[in-house]
Amino acid sequence: MKALSRKALRDLWHLRSQALAIALVIAGGIANLVMSQATLRSLEATRDRYYAEQNFADAWVALKRAPESVAERLAAIDGIARVETRVVAAGNLAVEGFDAPIRAQVLSLPGPGIESPLNRVRVEAGRLPTSGVGNEVLVSEAFAKAQGLRPGSTFRATIHGRAHTLVVVGTARSPEFVYQIAPGATFPDFRRYAVLWMDRRAIESALDMDGAFNQASFRFAPGARTAETLAAIDAVVDRYGGLDAITRKDQLSNRFLEQEFRQLGTMAWLFPTIFLSVAAFLINVVVTRLVGMQRDQIAILKAFGYGPGAIAGHYALVVALIASVGTLIGVAGGVVLGHWLSGVYMQFYRFPYLAFSLDETVVMTGFAVTLAASLAGAALAVTRAAGLPPAEAMRPPAPERYRPSLIERLPGFGRLGQPTRIIVRQIERRPYKALLSVVGLALACAIVMIGRFQNDAIDWMVDVQFRLAQRNDLGVNFVEPVGRAALGELAGLPGVERVEPFRYVPVVLRNGTRAQRTAIEGLPPDGILKRPVNRDLRAAPIPDAGLLMTDQLGEILGVRPGDTIEVQVLEGRRRTVVLPVVGFASEYIGVQGYMALDALNRALGDGDVVGGARLLVEADARDAVERRLEARPRVAGLGVRELEIRNVYESIGESMLTFTFVALLLGIVINFGVVYNAARVALSERGRELASLRVLGFTRGEVGYILLGELALLVALAIPLGFLIGNGLVWYMSSQLTSDLFRIPVVIRPGTYALAASAMVVSALLSALVVRQRIARLDLIEVLKTRE
Amino acid sequence: MDAAHELVFRARGISKVYRMGEVEVHALRGVDLDLRAGELVVLLGPSGSGKSTLLNILGGLDTPTSGHVWYHGKDLVDADDAQLTLFRREHIGFVFQFYNLIPSLTARENVAIVTEISTAPMKPEEALRLVGLGERLDHFPAQLSGGEQQRVAIARAIAKRPAVLLCDEPTGALDSGTGVRVLEAIETVNQDLGTTTIVITHNADIARMAHRVLHLADGRIAREHHNEAPIAARELRW
């Protein structure tokens, strides 16, 4: 090895603890990059492969009931390569030993004659139901696992008002249910939501749908024009109570996936940018000091004929080594974290396998960006080193000039002790370095805050959703809209204190060319169990006439209060009406409209009906009421508030804790990187000064105060700035995560501020402890003897 | 030395002015100098008289404010930075008062760092043996005495077989016994390799080993005398 490279290695070894601190900051950035990129690419690759293997459809349409012959007309549409029909039903399940109600979607399986059907299920255990045997089902593996069901298990099911006892013959996955969430639910709940597949004939007879279907899936022909093809499908199914046909874009599971990928894409650059900026700054500090200390060595190398390029290359090599070590640690950490994160995703997204892929280009890009950032950080110092005139470099740098500064002219400065004056002058002499240190520390603080951000947001959303906007203990959905008499029946159940009706109507809202498929919920204007709220969390009153809609829906459709909007109803008489928009409400999850129930019924021309009811029930009567409602054939679904709240935390609690922990760790890494390096550089720059003070009789404590007091001051300044940056980042992330599926509130709870501030103080104290050891070991004689 | 020896350096009217804010410091005020191949010249003079400045200009570390320096007929004043670098790399060896070894490299590596960029160097071991340090190859500077460090510095300067060896107070930080050993090393190089050598010193005794002695005062060459019979370094005492 060349002697100069050897010098680079030994210099690096000499700086190892500082270099490692920087490398860890780099590693934090690279780990984030690799983690999110690897997860993103792995999930995308998995999705593509899985969709292809299972023949995921291109489009779907739901309708009320159509004879099988309609399929041929659908197949004849220009742009359609293939059509498959099926029968789909909603059901309620009861599993032995599990008290809560379970909602289910039941789908018919394609007949045995169909080769590689669309949306083919993937049997994980057991087998497909035998054709012609009515009570055999395939259950979604997520549900089976959550409920401990195996082939051979049985459970009771109510489908279309009829009770069945079903036998599990196998468990399966489907590309249509990668994200397995009950329609309208906030989070997946594998214990309380099931997907079942049955033999077509069995479900046909359960629904009285012999020879008919209520859903069709399509494969488009190559080059098909989507909009035209969908319109043609709609035209065919319209007579049969068809809803608008949708493509993958609107398919619920796929839509969640797309959303998630977009968010991962944002994360992939945000954190690495923060970390690499801090790393660049730290490299700047350390290399500037290194070059400063090696002026005479640079001079000697130049005297013996090393040119500026060789000198620059030498220091660039030191920097590149730090960047490489950081990248290596980061890639290793990123792979581990990527596996972890993919694992978290795999809990929510039920892919059968994960095609984990770590693309070399991700690693290479990460390394290239790191190298560029590191070299940029070092550029000034390295150029200065390269340009150092050799004769000049031989003599020690002129003593730095101190001047009485602004602060010193402030009244009271004279009363400060000498050590404090030294601190103030030190900061004033290098204001930019101090400022950048503060910014770096503030970023550490902000990162810890981001780690808690999802927690806070979800706490908040749960509070708003379940304590403010929606206060019922139980929710009941009827199979079909029913007359108001049902409400009296519910009110008569023992323990029921209050009953409020609602009706949920699927619609397409149109304003010019903008359209959104959503739902309008009819509510009693004087209700208290469900009250839409506005952005200030004040109740948004339900108007007697006209439409209240979530502000996000208003944004999507480009309407404001006072405008009118076309409402195409997708059920019942399927009317299209024009309604005025009278106000906005605000909701975190989903978009929808609200109307007074009477006004809604009038507009639809359906008479005085209700689709369900919300109940307030005495605490000790709840179980009994639940059980009685479950047994009713007309009840399609039951929502229990306690369970819904618990479910939110159960499903995401663990992964969120891990996320907080990782962010905390990353914040500590940055904090340590900044504080430790600042202290070491200060110690090296001022070792002589500090040792002289010791010789003059200052105690270790006083000398330590001069060195660390400065850092304590910087940390103290950084915390409020970090709060500010943290707020900004939370705001940014929330705006990035916001979609038509959900809006993330910008909320930071006091506990988060406390956590971030304590993380800052504790990690700064730890670095200070490490550095204190070195102050204690200051060799007075040696320091005074050596020339610098 | 006589005119038969080839002229290595020819300097005419070199002056050097350092400007420090309002103040101008005239480090050199018109120095003329001829240096012939194989010569051993000692530069004497009080502190601040311009000795280091002159040496640095001859060695291509610095450029004069005015005047010319020819090295084998080529004017160094016309040379740009890259050419000066090449000139130093190929022709000049430096020894400084404070050794200026690279602390993170061993004795051998401190020499190697120079031989690696030279065209026909000695082996680092050979150069170190020449200065009597064959046993200390793998010691780091911190593990060597001052005299040993200075001899490593000499080995480093001569290992590339430079045409010129420039020593700025090579014994300034050493006791007399150690200083003599260092001077012996310089003498060996001068005699055995025929390296043209300039030695700056404050110590008039050392002048007795020179072929020629130049006295600098206030930026000028005040006096010059030839030693008809230079004595061997090992006989020096101070």
Ligand SMILES: Nc1ncnc2c1ncn2[C@@H]1O[C@H](COP(=O)(O)OP(=O)(O)OP(=O)(O)O)[C@@H](O)[C@H]1O
């Ligand atoms: N970079 C510089 N800037 C300003 N003045 C300088 C600089 N370098 C040298 N000088 C001044 O030039 C004069 C000559 O300096 P030089 O180092 O050549 O003296 P010297 O004879 O080598 O002295 P010493 O024996 O103390 O080493 C001195 O007055 C010195 O202060």
Ligand SMILES: [Mg+2]
């Ligand atoms: Mg000098």
